[in-house]
Amino acid sequence: MSHSVRKYIIAGLLVWLPLAITIWVLLWLLGLMDGVFAWLLTIGQHVLPQGADASIEALRRVPFLGVVVMALLLLATGVFVTNIFGQWWVKQWDRLLSRIPIVKSIYSSVKQVSDTLFSSSGNAFREAVLVQYPHPGSWTIAFVTGKPGGEVAANLDGDHVSLYVPTTPNPTSGFFLMMPRANVRPLRMSVDEALKYIISMGVVAPPPPAPPRPLPAAAAPRN
Incomplete structure (x- = not known):
């Protein structure tokens, strides 16, 4: 009897758990947007005349x-940053932030990572591969993020690739590896399927x- 009850509980959990996590993530995103909007309204209360407080509280x-x-x-x-005028302003903004101490290190690093991950022409996280990690004979799935460059590439012999090995069940944390391309086995599954x-x-x-698909048979030669 206890085995049947446990089986039904697990079956019900498998139905409700994905929905609960999805709702939790959506509520977190909604709360984040509401928090940013409330922060903007608070700034408006300090900038706008005092008569606008009632309107801001109503919002x-x-x-x-x-x-x-x-x-x-x-x-x-x-829409603004996809035209020539907007791109010019983005360049000026990047140039301004790149001159501020401490801020330039954080901003430039985050911008490089985001541009690499979300660029439509980039190769980061476009391919899932199979690698031996953390020791020979133990296999895991990794994602190709590019190739080593600079001083690191100069100290590596042969062709290497940069890999990200996500952890389970939270793929947002993981390990960064550089391995010879010969030790990497490409997979035909998509990135979504691998995740x-x-x-x-x-x-x-x-x-x-x-x-x-089988190749079409060659046509018989005519006499």
């Missing part, structure tokens, strides 16, 4: 207004790759 009580405003702000920013495989600890396996 605070409008449900989901912060989410709508932040979404429109992101959309407007994207699902990692997060599920191997439970949600990707479908096997489709077999290659």
